[in-house]
Amino acid sequence: MDDEAEHLKAAFGDSSDGEDFADRPEKETLGIGDSTVWERVESINGLWLCRSFLSIHHQSELLSAILKEGWFVEESINQAMRFGDLPSWATKLSDLIQETVESVDLSVLPADLLWREPLFDQLIVNSYQPGEGICAHVDLLRFEDGIAIVSLESPCVMRFSPAEAVEAEDVDVLLSPGSLILMSGEARYQWKHEINRKENGFQVWEGEEIDQKRRISITLRKLCQA
Numbered sequence: 001m002d003d004e005a006e007h008l009k010a011a012f013g014d015s016s017d018g019e020d021f022a023d024r025p026e027k028e029t030l031g032i033g034d035s036t037v038w039e040r041v042e043s044i045n046g047l048w049l050c051r052s053f054l055s056i057h058h059q060s061e062l063l064s065a066i067l068k069e070g071w072f073v074e075e076s077i078n079q080a081m082r083f084g085d086l087p088s089w090a091t092k093l094s095d096l097i098q099e100t101v102e103s104v105d106l107s108v109l110p111a112d113l114l115w116r117e118p119l120f121d122q123l124i125v126n127s128y129q130p131g132e133g134i135c136a137h138v139d140l141l142r143f144e145d146g147i148a149i150v151s152l153e154s155p156c157v158m159r160f161s162p163a164e165a166v167e168a169e170d171v172d173v174l175l176s177p178g179s180l181i182l183m184s185g186e187a188r189y190q191w192k193h194e195i196n197r198k199e200n201g202f203q204v205w206e207g208e209e210i211d212q213k214r215r216i217s218i219t220l221r222k223l224c225q226a
């Protein structure tokens with residue numbers, strides 16, 4: 001077992017523990033977690049969270065595929081970007097997002113976004129060491145509506161705050177490993193999002209300080225046509 005798999009096993013237990021994947025081959029092939037429950041983040045239209053998007057096994061496979069790309073061998077490099085043809089693991093992830101969204105009877109993503117071709121053609125993988133995060137921002141307008149973020153490894157709190165000075169409270173969302181968030185409409189254009197993992201940050205969830213480790217995120221977007 002390589003270091004990453006060992007690390008995941010230590011954190012989450014063996015993926016085969018108590019799970020008989022043979023009974024549910026379809027789910028496992030698709031990499032769908034135990035349940036694909038979607039939560040609408042109240043007070044932010046267009047923000048949806050699926051905590052159990054990826055099974056432990058799929059998280060481990062995805063992490064290995066990302067690390068195999070060799071993007072993060074130098075400590076100074078913590079971000080990789082790809083446009084157009086995405087690596088096969090990212091295309092599979094995009095397909096899985098589409099299937100998962102399609103299979104629920106909820107408007108998790110507006111149909112015109114869900115069925116555009118391709119769903120995503122831009123990929124960013126960020127690797128954050130403990131203490132590192134991302135400043136409050138609205139994603140650039142050169143990207144279309146409909147943004148997906150998949151989280152791996154350390155959980156973190158992502159804070160949403162209104163982009164314009166309006167009377168609305170900030171909203172914290174816990175991005176646990178294996179989770180997927182989708183932002184569209186107001187969530188994408190009218191709210192900023194940030195992750196502050198500095199000492200004076202906000203990595204507290206349900207009263208407990210989050211034990212920070214490396215966090216890897218995969219952001220999928222679609223470029224606007226020129």
Ligand SMILES: O=C(O)CCC(=O)C(=O)O
Pocket residue numbers: 124126134139149193217218219
């Ligand atoms: O790492 C994340 O979860 C967020 C990344 C992000 O917001 C971005 O790249 O625009």
Ligand SMILES: [Fe+2]
Pocket residue numbers: 137138139193
């Ligand atoms: Fe962003």
